[in-house]
Amino acid sequence: MSRRSGILEFAVLGLLRESPMHGYELRKRLNTSLGVFRAFSYGSLYPCLKTLVAGGYLIEEPGSAPEDARAASLAGRRAKIVYRLTADGKEHFEELLAHTGPDAWEDEHFAARFAFFGQTSRDVRMRVLEGRRSRLEERLEKMRASLARTRERLDDYTLELQRHGMESVEREVRWLNELIESERTGRDMRKAAAPQDTSGETGGTPRNRGGSRTDPSGDTAN
Amino acid sequence: MSRRSGILEFAVLGLLRESPMHGYELRKRLNTSLGVFRAFSYGSLYPCLKTLVAGGYLIEEPGSAPEDARAASLAGRRAKIVYRLTADGKEHFEELLAHTGPDAWEDEHFAARFAFFGQTSRDVRMRVLEGRRSRLEERLEKMRASLARTRERLDDYTLELQRHGMESVEREVRWLNELIESERTGRDMRKAAAPQDTSGETGGTPRNRGGSRTDPSGDTAN
DNA sequence: GTTTTCATGTAACCCGTTACATGATTCA
DNA sequence: TGAATCATGTAACGGGTTACATGAAAAC
Numbered sequence: 001m002s003r004r005s006g007i008l009e010f011a012v013l014g015l016l017r018e019s020p021m022h023g024y025e026l027r028k029r030l031n032t033s034l035g036v037f038r039a040f041s042y043g044s045l046y047p048c049l050k051t052l053v054a055g056g057y058l059i060e061e062p063g064s065a066p067e068d069a070r071a072a073s074l075a076g077r078r079a080k081i082v083y084r085l086t087a088d089g090k091e092h093f094e095e096l097l098a099h100t101g102p103d104a105w106e107d108e109h110f111a112a113r114f115a116f117f118g119q120t121s122r123d124v125r126m127r128v129l130e131g132r133r134s135r136l137e138e139r140l141e142k143m144r145a146s147l148a149r150t151r152e153r154l155d156d157y158t159l160e161l162q163r164h165g166m167e168s169v170e171r172e173v174r175w176l177n178e179l180i181e182s183e184r185t186g187r188d189m190r191k192a193a194a195p196q197d198t199s200g201e202t203g204g205t206p207r208n209r210g211g212s213r214t215d216p217s218g219d220t221a222n
Numbered sequence: 223m224s225r226r227s228g229i230l231e232f233a234v235l236g237l238l239r240e241s242p243m244h245g246y247e248l249r250k251r252l253n254t255s256l257g258v259f260r261a262f263s264y265g266s267l268y269p270c271l272k273t274l275v276a277g278g279y280l281i282e283e284p285g286s287a288p289e290d291a292r293a294a295s296l297a298g299r300r301a302k303i304v305y306r307l308t309a310d311g312k313e314h315f316e317e318l319l320a321h322t323g324p325d326a327w328e329d330e331h332f333a334a335r336f337a338f339f340g341q342t343s344r345d346v347r348m349r350v351l352e353g354r355r356s357r358l359e360e361r362l363e364k365m366r367a368s369l370a371r372t373r374e375r376l377d378d379y380t381l382e383l384q385r386h387g388m389e390s391v392e393r394e395v396r397w398l399n400e401l402i403e404s405e406r407t408g409r410d411m412r413k414a415a416a417p418q419d420t421s422g423e424t425g426g427t428p429r430n431r432g433g434s435r436t437d438p439s440g441d442t443a444n
Numbered sequence: 445g446t447t448t449t450c451a452t453g454t455a456a457c458c459c460g461t462t463a464c465a466t467g468a469t470t471c472a
Numbered sequence: 473t474g475a476a477t478c479a480t481g482t483a484a485c486g487g488g489t490t491a492c493a494t495g496a497a498a499a500c
Contacts, residue, residue, distance in 0.1 A: 008459085024479050032368040034380065044460050046481055080468090080479065117379035146254040157339035158256065164397055168390070175386055230487085246451050266488055268453055302451060302496090 006103065007112050008040060008048050013057065013085065013093040014116045020061070020084040023049055034115045038108065049083060057089030100127045105135040126183055133176040136169050143169070228325065229334050230262060230270050235279065235307065235315040236338045242283070242306040245271055256337045260330065271305060279311030322349045327357040348405055355398040358391050365391070 015021065015029050023046055031039045052058045061082045085093070097120050103109050110132050117125050143166050151159070237243065237251055245268055253261045274280045283304045307315070319342050325331050332354050339347050365388050373381070 022479075023481090032364075032372070034383075041461055042479090042481075043462075043483095050481095111383065114383050115380055118377040142254075150254070155340035158337055160401075161256070161333065161336050168393075171390075171393070179382075244451075245453090263489055264451090264453070265455095265490070272453095 007108055008044060009052065010093075010096055011112050011115070012045075012048060012052065013089060013096070014112075014119070016058065016083055016085045017090065017093055017119070020082050022080050022082050026083070034112075052089070053083075055088075057086060057092050058083045059086055097121075098124055100124060100131065102131070104128055105131040122183065126180065129176055129180050129183065133173060133180070136173050136176070140166065140169055140173070229330055230266060231274065232315075232318055233334050233337070234267075234270060234274065235311060235318070236334075236341070238280065238305055238307045239312065239315055239341065242304050244302060244304050248305070256334075274311070275305075277310075279308060279314050280305045281308055319343075320346055322346060322353065324353070326350055327353040344405060348402070351398055351402050351405065355395060355402070358395050358398070362388065362391055362395070 011030060011034065012026065015026060021029070023042070026049075027040060027042065027045050030045070049058065053060060061084055062080075097116065104113055105128070110128070113120070113128050117128075120128075143162065147162055147166070154162070233252055233256065234248065237248060243251070245264070248271075249262060249264060249267050252267070271280065275282060283306055284302075319338065326335055327350070332350070335342070335350050342350075365384065369384055369388070376384070
């Protein structure tokens with residue numbers, strides 16, 4: 001009953017720590033704001049919110065009250081519910097942030113942790129980054145070994161898949177190296193703003209295409 | 223009862239099509255041979271094998287005894303139950319291979335499909351590759367839009383996470399472009415040889431770093 | 445002869461989704 | 473006024489893992 005999922009719970013607490021929200025908006029933030037974060041559905045979000053409330057980590061507050069006074073008096077009225085972190089919730093999240101276990105380097109966990117690095121102390125950040133890196137290096141070792149063992153028996157496509165997979169992992173390791181270096185030499189985080197990229201381009205940063213041609217419906221359907 | 227998971231079932235059929243095997247070895251192949259394939263556990267593998275047998279796609283055969291030297295050639299050990307594809311199973315797999323639906327471009331599905339491209343007709347390969355690509359391009363569009371909308375409100379780490387995520391996707395798109403081009407111009411598959419990396423260790427295929435004779439049991443524990 | 449690895453399974457649980465049901469608000 | 477979107481929920485199922493139970497062959 002109590003041991004609700006690590007990652008969803010963690011992300012919810014983290015987002016609500018920044019500011020109170022209602023479920024619907026929470027889900028949007030979960031799915032867009034946070035990196036390549038997996039898309040959670042209401043079917044998992046609302047139950048999660050409930051157990052967090054039950055655990056005393058959140059409180060429900062009436063959202064923007066029904067402007068319509070007459071409607072408010074009707075029975076069964078459902079209003080927006082804004083969730084706010086309690087003191088306990090804050091403390092709990094703090095603990096989760098500080099906790100570095102081998103879970104923290106796994107793919108999804110790591111992404112979630114990274115997304116809240118802004119709230120994380122530097123030494124914990126370092127541990128997480130380094131943990132992640134060595135996790136990936138282990139993985140690389142295995143892939144190399146496996147590749148060496150089986151190279152001949154594999155067709156071109158399987159080989160290519162494997163090669164591409166390894167390259168991706170190597171790429172992430174390099175990324176981590178940069179991040180760790182940044183952490184060591186104080187603030188910086190990449191060549192930062194980079195208004196005009198005069199050079200031929202290193203990392204490929206997004207490229208500032210036109211104005212915010214927003215497409216208001218840039219949302220993920222349920 | 224029948225609608226067993228797409229991807230595991232698919233991979234099992236595909237591997238068994240190449241050659242009969244017992245469960246234990248099957249799992250190993252699943253976890254190592256096939257790209258960055260997710261690690262399946264026995265808890266899902268064996269039940270899956272059972273339903274495939276029940277469906278008439280596989281038959282169980284008594285494993286080779288220790289005196290059967292020929293069967294022990296590769297990774298050879300004695301086995302208890304060897305699974306072999308039936309004619310129905312072959313046909314079923316063929317259908318799955320030919321089937322191009324929007325599921326086929328999703329991350330895990332795609333990897334599984336790609337792993338068996340060796341058995342796949344060229345036009346299907348093209349459809350899958352192009353489907354995957356446009357799937358990723360959609361995703362990129364959304365990420366860009368979301369990024370444009372929220373850029374100011376995000377802290378450096380969130381931003382960096384997002385940037386890195388986008389870069390990964392862009393990278394895969396480029397990879398797909400190359401593959402599609404290869405398919406168009408007949409066989410080739412990559413520029414192969416890979417010239418020297420003049421820049422300190424870029425993307426080049428790493429292989430061949432010292433004696434990799436490490437840890438012969440490159441396996442994942444159950 | 446004991447430890448390791450190979451080998452096969454099962455039951456309980458976990459984390460999440462799909463599909464559904466409902467109601468409120470906004471806007472053309 | 474009706475459609476789209478915002479907003480909240482739930483029941484049923486799905487696809488997988490973990491932890492456990494078991495045993496036989498290999499390796500030391």
